[in-house]
Amino acid sequence: MARPANVSAQTRRVLATLAAQPQTWRYGYDLSKETGLASGTLYPLLIRLSEQGLLESEWRPSQKPGRPQRHAHRLTGTGLALALAQAEPLAPPNPALAGAGA
Amino acid sequence: MIRRSLAERLARHALDVMPPERRTWARGMAAELDHIEDDGAALGFALGAVWTGYRQGAHVPSNWLRLGRWGVAGGAAALGLLLFYLSGWLRRPPEAYDAVAPFSGLAVLLGCAYLGAGWSLAKRRLRLFFTLLAGMFALLAGAVVVFPRGVEIGSAQAFYAALLRQEPATPHAFYAALLLEEFVFIAGLACAGAVFWRFERRRTPG
Structure with missing residues (x-):
């Protein structure tokens, strides 16, 4: 499958991280640590994915008592499909052409 | 903490x-x-x-935008008037500016463009504003092409030194300082215009 031109490496990284546990609600700070993206890079991506219908978000109670609710995110069905498509390796080069340039 | x-x-x-x-x-x-x-x-x-x-296109209150736009427009108009003054149209400028004579036409043209840019920004005619800035840039770039020897930082410094000492400057030094300053001002106005462009577009329905 051809890779859409507008999916950056950072977006692919976020999609891959979310797709690793598609049913689990993930939090921004944890995503930031896992992807290695700063919050100023991560959140604009999350906002864009959400506005494209690829990400769903909701407020969830904190697992630690006395802490406020957290904004959690996970991929929608469409988002997961895109993430899986992005995870596919690129098609190998045509063997007939591979040796031509050597 | x-x-x-x-x-x-x-x-x-x-x-x-x-x-x-x-x-x-x-x-x-x-x-x-x-x-x-x-x-x-x-x-x-x-x-x-x-x-x-x-x-995400920060939410800026409309009165801030208006104030900022009028402020920058006023600054552009002030630059235009300053160039008129330097070219001797309003009153005699400091002695260092005697060197303006060979370039008074350029200074007046730029002054008119600054006034136009200020007016167009105040009236939210951003396309006209950017067109005027592009025209000014082209004018200065043309001047650099025609007379490249003037474009030296050292010459500009000589002009400012003469200005501080209240001595006459050479036309060469004035020309270098004029080009240097105008490129900086035009870049600044372009940046300010880009900010207004972005926020104004966000406010335009559709």
Whole structure:
């Protein structure tokens, strides 16, 4: 499958991280640590994915008592499909052409 | 403790500047701060929240925009009047500016363009504003092509030294200073115009 031109490496990284546990609600700070993206890079991506219908978000109670609710995110069905498509390796080069340039 | 406090302030600022339709995201980022143990990490996260707010096309009150636009427009008009003054149209400028004579036509043209740019910005005619800036840039670039020897930082410094000593400057030095200053001013106006362009477009329905 051809890779859409507008999916950056950072977006692919976020999609891959979310797709690793598609049913689990993930939090921004944890995503930031896992992807290695700063919050100023991560959140604009999350906002864009959400506005494209690829990400769903909701407020969830904190697992630690006395802490406020957290904004959690996970991929929608469409988002997961895109993430899986992005995870596919690129098609190998045509063997007939591979040796031509050597 | 100071870093934590600063992080919380930044998160509140991020909430203020985030466009209303995306404010949930700023609240989400602020909520994350309570789950980040390290103060330094919290501060970094909060800085990212502010950056995100501005990247989303920060919500700027319309009166701020108007004030800023009129301020920059006034600055552009003042630059135009300054160039008229330097070219001797209004009154005799300091002695260092006697060197303006060979370039008075250029200074008057730029002065008119600055006045036009100020007017167009005040009237929110941003296309005209950028067209005028492009014209000014082309005029200066043309001057550089025609007379490249004048474009030297050292010559500009000589002009400012003469100005401080209240001595006459050479036309060469004046020309270098004029080009240097105008390129800087035009770049500044272009940046300001780009900011207004972005916010004005966000306010335009559809």
